[in-house]
Amino acid sequence: MRLLVTGGAGYVGSVCARVLADRGHQITVIDNLTTGNREAVGADIEFIEGDVSAVAPAVLAGADFDGVLHFAAKSLVGESVTDPHQYWQGNVVESLALLDAMRATDTRRLVFSSTAATYGEPEQVPIVESAPTAPTNPYGASKLAIDHAITSYCAAYDFAATSLRYFNVAGAYGSVGENRVVETHLIPLVLQVALGHRDDIKIFGTDYPTADGTAVRDYIHVHDLAEAHALALEHSTPGRHDIYNLGSGAGFSVREVITTCREVTGLQIPAEEAPRRAGDPAVLIASSERAISELGWRPAKTDLSVIVSDAWDFTSKLGDRAHSAQR
Numbered sequence: 001m002r003l004l005v006t007g008g009a010g011y012v013g014s015v016c017a018r019v020l021a022d023r024g025h026q027i028t029v030i031d032n033l034t035t036g037n038r039e040a041v042g043a044d045i046e047f048i049e050g051d052v053s054a055v056a057p058a059v060l061a062g063a064d065f066d067g068v069l070h071f072a073a074k075s076l077v078g079e080s081v082t083d084p085h086q087y088w089q090g091n092v093v094e095s096l097a098l099l100d101a102m103r104a105t106d107t108r109r110l111v112f113s114s115t116a117a118t119y120g121e122p123e124q125v126p127i128v129e130s131a132p133t134a135p136t137n138p139y140g141a142s143k144l145a146i147d148h149a150i151t152s153y154c155a156a157y158d159f160a161a162t163s164l165r166y167f168n169v170a171g172a173y174g175s176v177g178e179n180r181v182v183e184t185h186l187i188p189l190v191l192q193v194a195l196g197h198r199d200d201i202k203i204f205g206t207d208y209p210t211a212d213g214t215a216v217r218d219y220i221h222v223h224d225l226a227e228a229h230a231l232a233l234e235h236s237t238p239g240r241h242d243i244y245n246l247g248s249g250a251g252f253s254v255r256e257v258i259t260t261c262r263e264v265t266g267l268q269i270p271a272e273e274a275p276r277r278a279g280d281p282a283v284l285i286a287s288s289e290r291a292i293s294e295l296g297w298r299p300a301k302t303d304l305s306v307i308v309s310d311a312w313d314f315t316s317k318l319g320d321r322a323h324s325a326q327r
């Protein structure tokens with residue numbers, strides 16, 4: 001298929017673009033490079049720099065695309081609480097422009113990066129797709145708004161769309177991994193402490209109603225996530241908006257993640273307790289049963305130590321490269 005990948009220079013988008021290109025699809029990436037890396041886009045992939053709303057209408061009009069994978073977004077829970085404008089503008093306004101460019105060019109197949117943050121504080125775990133959606137932060141609210149827009153575009157304009165609700169994505173694939181200028185995610189930060197690039201890891205909140213008092217998340221390997229996108233693309237049906245949760249089905253507390261990182265790296269990794277971070281739910285664990293039964297998704301790297309090992313492989317090489325570049 002000929003596919004447009006927005007945000008294809010970012011972490012998840014670049015891994016998905018790589019996996020889809022390796023499967024023989026013809027990929028065009030749009031990315032404004034505010035958080036993405038140009039080097040994460042392979043030489044065999046067409047790259048266009050710019051905002052989705054500025055670039056997508058002409059790109060879609062200029063060739064016959066079979067579908068769009070929409071990753072481009074602002075995606076930090078904490079930042080969305082302190083600067084919500086970026087989330088309503090960057091996620092809702094930009095995504096609507098994309099949907100309308102798709103409509104104008106009769107490009108109706110869509111895979112959208114939705115998020116576990118649409119559910120908010122769950123009433124029950126594991127979280128199923130029929131669970132109530134009550135986001136606890138503007139990030140989740142902005143993604144939910146687009147999910148609603150997509151549902152109505154499927155019903156009214158015959159879009160064939162799938163929203164994939166990611167839980168906590170981690171790990172790396174080949175030479176592509178988490179490499180942000182400003183990093184806020186737990187696993188890459190813990191590994192930066194292991195490398196000596198930071199003094200310690202702050203544990204945000206130790207008074208959650210969990211076994212050890214720290215927040216629990218479901219970590220999914222980025223390659224398993226990419227495989228789900230390829231399946232979702234094949235599965236899309238005109239007039240339908242399917243929603244799938246994607247996680248590994250097991251929860252790990254912040255303390256357990258730090259312990260696993262110590263085991264994998266064999267290094268000390270100092271940690272310090274700190275107050276809760278605004279907008280964080282206590283526990284997020286996915287039920288991925290629907291993706292497994294309907295898409296035939298078979299996550300292969302569900303073990304947290306395998307996810308951390310792959311992330312460590314990537315981060316330690318990145319650390320070496322950054323170090324030699326400084327010398």
Ligand code: UFG
Nearest residue numbers: 077115116117167168184185186202203204215254277284
């Ligand atoms: N955390 C710390 N210290 C840190 C960084 C994070 O204790 O230095 C904690 C957070 O408070 C949270 C957990 O580690 O409890 C995971 O935090 P991340 O920032 O790694 O990830 P989030 O759970 O905030 O969010 C991620 C994605 C979202 C997605 C969500 C779904 O960034 O896009 O997972 O579970 F919606």
